[in-house]
Amino acid sequence: MPQGAAAVLEFYAIESPLAQPRNAVVGQAIAALAGVSICKLFALSPSFPQLRWLAAALSCASATSLMALTGTVHPPAGATALIAVADNTVAALGWYLIPVVLLGCVLMQSVALLINNIQRRYPVYWWTPEVVGGYWNNKTTPIAGTEVGSKFALAAEDVEATGGHVEARRVVISKGLVVAPESMYLRPEEKLLLEALSQRL
Numbered sequence: 001m002p003q004g005a006a007a008v009l010e011f012y013a014i015e016s017p018l019a020q021p022r023n024a025v026v027g028q029a030i031a032a033l034a035g036v037s038i039c040k041l042f043a044l045s046p047s048f049p050q051l052r053w054l055a056a057a058l059s060c061a062s063a064t065s066l067m068a069l070t071g072t073v074h075p076p077a078g079a080t081a082l083i084a085v086a087d088n089t090v091a092a093l094g095w096y097l098i099p100v101v102l103l104g105c106v107l108m109q110s111v112a113l114l115i116n117n118i119q120r121r122y123p124v125y126w127w128t129p130e131v132v133g134g135y136w137n138n139k140t141t142p143i144a145g146t147e148v149g150s151k152f153a154l155a156a157e158d159v160e161a162t163g164g165h166v167e168a169r170r171v172v173i174s175k176g177l178v179v180a181p182e183s184m185y186l187r188p189e190e191k192l193l194l195e196a197l198s199q200r201l
Contacts, residue, residue, distance in 0.1 A: 002079035003104055009076070010112040014122045015196070017188045018074055022127050023067075025105045027074030031063035032101040035084025038062065039091050056085040071128075129188045129195075175201040 006028070009019035017023065042048050042055035063081035067073045083090050084097055093100065116122035171194070172179045178194045180186060186194070 002076045002083065003108060005076035005079065006074070006105070006108060009074075010108060010122075011115065014112075014116050014120060015124055015192065017124075017129065017192065020123045020125055021109055023072050023074040024109060025102070026070070027067045027072040027077040028080055028101050028105045029098065030066045030070065030072060031074075031077035031081040032084060032098045034063040034066055035059040035081035036095055036097050038081075039085045040094070042085070043091075052085065056082050059085045124192055129191050173198045173201065175199075 006024060009016060010024060013019050038055050038059040042051055045051060048055070059081040060078050064073075064078055067077060080101060085091060090097060112122060170181070171184070173194060176198055178191075178198050180194075
């Protein structure tokens with residue numbers, strides 16, 4: 001199993017969204033499931049040895065697509081899907097590969113939690129970088145310049161009162177708070193960067 005590449009992410013690049021527990025565990029499980037499923041499907045054909053290259057490519061591609069759709073992209077998991085088809089020994093494990101992969105992921109996560117929290121903070125988030133229920137908790141007031149959320153008051157030139165709610169015109173970072181326009185799309189890694197900057201103030 002490609003745990004070496006996962007170790008680089010989980011012990012070195014710990015702030016990357018690709019190294020967080022959801023991606024590391026769920027991404028590997030999805031990849032193992034995709035790899036074993038495609039291997040079993042192609043094994044039904046008598047010409048499986050000649051088509052193994054196609055099955056390997058499809059397993060990696062389908063695992064990548066499924067991880068992208070579920071938001072659990074973990075690059076080493078692509079190799080898990082590939083090995084599930086390409087290696088005879090691993091392919092012989094069949095469905096047992098999935099619990100083996102999950103066990104390896106959970107053990108690595110446990111060690112990463114112990115080692116990385118000695119002088120650093122890991123994980124950055126457990127499941128999602130978004131605040132669950134954040135839409136309902138972030139009430140804004142209709143008067144420009146008043147307190148937004150509960151920690152930071154925006155200057156009048158930074159906000160626009162429209163339709164009974166305050167909209168930020170630019171990104172404002174304060175200690176423990178980041179305010180951005182609702183119309184601005186931020187990728188998870190961009191949100192993590194802004195949050196990290198707000199914690200350093």
